[in-house]
Amino acid sequence: MSVPPPDSDATWHxxxxxxxxxxxxxxxxxxxxxVFATEGYEGASTRLxxxxxxxxxxxxxxxxxxxxxxxxxxxxxxxxxxxxxxxxVTAEIKAALGDPPTPGVPQRPEILALLLRMLDAFVELIMDxxxxxxxxxxxxxxxxxxxxxxxxxxxxxxxxRRIVEPCTELVARLLNRPAxxxxxxxxxxxxxxxxxxFCNRKTQRVLGCRMGAGGADTAxxxxxxREHTQAIFSAxxxxxx
Numbered sequence: 001m002s003v004p005p006p007d008s009d010a011t012w013h014x015x016x017x018x019x020x021x022x023x024x025x026x027x028x029x030x031x032x033x034x035v036f037a038t039e040g041y042e043g044a045s046t047r048l049x050x051x052x053x054x055x056x057x058x059x060x061x062x063x064x065x066x067x068x069x070x071x072x073x074x075x076x077x078x079x080x081x082x083x084x085x086x087x088x089v090t091a092e093i094k095a096a097l098g099d100p101p102t103p104g105v106p107q108r109p110e111i112l113a114l115l116l117r118m119l120d121a122f123v124e125l126i127m128d129x130x131x132x133x134x135x136x137x138x139x140x141x142x143x144x145x146x147x148x149x150x151x152x153x154x155x156x157x158x159x160x161r162r163i164v165e166p167c168t169e170l171v172a173r174l175l176n177r178p179a180x181x182x183x184x185x186x187x188x189x190x191x192x193x194x195x196x197x198f199c200n201r202k203t204q205r206v207l208g209c210r211m212g213a214g215g216a217d218t219a220x221x222x223x224x225x226r227e228h229t230q231a232i233f234s235a236x237x238x239x240x241x
Contacts, residue, residue, distance in 0.1 A: 089121045123221050
């Protein structure tokens, strides 16, 4: 016989434990994001987390092992969402360049078009305010950066794999330089920085927090990022700006 998880709302019955257990786990994850965002890691007690999720205190240990485990699970959930959003364009870039990259193809206009599509997708990801937890995610990262949370390292690695590395490879092709070149990395990060600035809460306040996924403001930001990026690479290949 299965043992029901220590969830205050769950009562075991044949065939019912899994769905109730999954619901409890998701509620704890949601509460974890909200509480870590508003209180920070140190200020988020397990008692507060359990109360916000509507579960008994042992449920956190049952599902995540500890508060640290819950924090890591929140980061993993955010990272997985980011990866799923960026995966199609990343796969397109890998297919075009080869994995590992093969020299000589595709042509420069195709490479620039790939870079612009990746930046478009990144803007959509950053500006997705339709998600009900958008505000919590933004505040979560702001606090995590201040606290220098080691748990964010897996997220940074996945951002590198899905965004920074493909962008750097494309920039390297456009500049006719090695991807490992320091100047290539700096230029790639500067281009990505056109998008990441909109993660900043001060930037959002300046813009009046009027952005919405698929809305005019998102399209306007995409247009400006595209315009800037095309200007950067308007010089002939081999003559880096």
